[in-house]
Amino acid sequence: MQDHVTPRRVVILGGGFAGLFAARALRRSPVAVTVIDRRAHHLFQPLLYQCASGILSEGQIAQPLRAVLRRHHNVSCLLAEATDVDVEARLVHARRPDGGALALPYDDLIVAVGMRQSYFGHDEFAAHAPGMKTLNDALDIRRRLYRAFEMAETAPDAEERQQWLTFALVGGGPTGVELAGQIREIAGHTLEREFQTFDSAQARVLLFEGSDEVLGAFGRPLAHRAARTLQSLGVELHLGTKVTDVDAHGLTVQDRDGATTRFEVRTVLWTAGVEAPPIAAALARATGVTQDRAGRIAVEPDLTIPGHPEIRVTGDVMSLNRLPGLAEVAMQSGAYAGRVVRHAVEGRTKQPKPFKYWDLGSAAYIARGRAVVKAGPLHLSGATGWLAWLFIHLAFLTGFRSRLGAVLSWSVAFATSSRRERAFTQPDADAPAGRAPGPKPPLSPP
Structure with missing residues (x-):
């Protein structure tokens, strides 16, 4: 009778770009991956402003995490918020939406929690x-x-x-x-x-x-x-x-x-302004690692925390060589962290090469037909910059449906100046504050 062997447990905190690319890098590895996120979707954050302004719908920039990772049979998703890390016991403590507690054991921990808005103390x-x-x-x-x-x-x-x-x-x-x-x-x-x-x-x-x-x-x-x-x-x-x-x-x-x-x-x-979420401070307390003014965690060249080779910090929340908080940095660092774990599982004993970021450029859309793009020595603006911006964002949108929907919405918006996603809701002014709705009347007399 064969003994059951528990696969190596990899816990990924965050389902953004860094977490998603880490999970994808582990797709074919003999490991059990758990992705924890306080939201059940992966968000294409660079296009949030287009949802806010009515060009794109929520579904065009956000995809359910479970749907995005459905072909990754070794990956499970949990809707919870990481609150603390016990580095001695190698446990992640998390809180469910209903307030219930979870404790998740890990062999490798990949931190990809991103950053949140900062009001500089106000x-x-x-x-x-x-x-x-x-x-x-x-x-x-x-x-x-x-x-x-x-x-x-x-x-x-x-x-x-x-x-x-x-x-x-x-x-x-x-x-x-x-x-x-x-x-x-x-x-x-x-x-x-x-x-x-x-x-x-x-x-x-x-x-x-x-x-x-x-x-x-x-x-x-x-x-x-x-x-x-x-x-x-x-x-x-x-x-x-x-x-x-x-x-x-x-x-x-x-x-x-x-x-x-x-x-x-x-x-x-x-x-x-941005600042790190509370889990970053909890991890810093548990490991003794330093944080910068915004709460980013200082990491080694291989993205590990000093003294803790089993923990890697990726994306916006890592502090390394003054790398900017860009989606491309998150994608590359997440993929790197996943690959290093995969190589370790495969028995590659060589010391991993330091993480190296390949700057593929930055882009900002200003108005219809006008954008600015910086890619190394290449500087584009105006209509040329806008076409480059269009290509970049289509290439990285998650899922064929999202790409097709974005193309259709952009075509309508750019050709006619109309915006299909202008609906918004208002609180019901007729409902008394703090009062639960009463029972519904019966559909027919008793």
């Missing part, structure tokens, strides 16, 4: 200025954007109407630039002639950035081109500014001279 801003890291964030932003125009239609006076027609974005990175361009397109084209009491094209879009340029990571030439494109669309750039307060009716900013200015704005969107 978490109270979140209630009035949502970030954009999750699908819920994108749907909340969509509701706020289109609701603002509806509220402007019934505003009692011109002053309040202008407040509803003014949009502020905090942060001049790719997300802020992309959203700013989308709001101007919505105001100037999508909603053209739909309202009776105002011209939607008169909406103001304000972009606040602490440095001297937008898209600073793209280099000065592309940053200047992006700034010119935004200004040509009507976006008002406020560079060298710091937001000091946000409330339901606007925000206060401070310039480099210390002067403060108040802007009356009903829609503020936060696209500045």
Whole structure:
């Protein structure tokens, strides 16, 4: 009688790009892989702003994790949030959505939890200025954007109407630039002639950035081109500014001279700054590893934590050689971590080569037919940059259905300026707060 051999257990924290590519690298290995994520879907985060602005639907940028990994017969998915790691017992502690506790043993741990929105110590801003890291964030932003125009239609006076027609974005990175361009397109084209009491094209879009340029990571030439494109669309750039307060009716900013200015704005969107989720701090406490100011975990060249060769940290939450928080970094580091585990299982005793990131470039979509792309020495902008952006995003969308749906939606949006995904929900004002609905009446008399 043969003894049952337990396969090597690999636990992956996170089902984003890094976690997904790690699982794929282990597809044909004799290991048992468990992917833990607090959401049941894999999200194509670079296109979140297109869901928020009504071009793409949720299903076109998010696929169920189980469906994405269904052909990976050695992979199981768990809907839970990792809360702690016992490195001595090699256990991951996690919390289920209903509050129940899980303890998952591992032989190898791959940490791919990503980053979350940071408000730089002012978490109270979140209630009035949502970030954009999750699908819920994108749907909340969509509701706020289109609701603002509806509220402007019934505003009692011109002053309040202008407040509803003014949009502020905090942060001049790719997300802020992309959203700013989308709001101007919505105001100037999508909603053209739909309202009776105002011209939607008169909406103001304000972009606040602490440095001297937008898209600073793209280099000065592309940053200047992006700034010119935004200004040509009507976006008002406020560079060298710091937001000091946000409330339901606007925000206060401070310039480099210390002067403060108040802007009356009903829609503020936060696209500045990220921080590591709590599990990163828990792992740091358990292993003694250092974290940077944003909470990223310092790793060795092979992505392991010093003293813990069984733990690898990948994607946005790893701190290595100042690598940027890009989807491509997450994909490559996740795939690397999975391959190293696979090689170990296959009995390859050679020391793995250090992780090397191949920079395939960065891209930001500004407006229809206009984008900027940086790939090594290649700098593209305008229509050429837009075509390159289109190819890059189609290549990495997960699933044939997503690609086909995106092509159809983009074709409609780019050809007609219309957006098919403009639906948003409002809380039911007729339902008494805190009261559960009463019993339904019977369908027929007793």
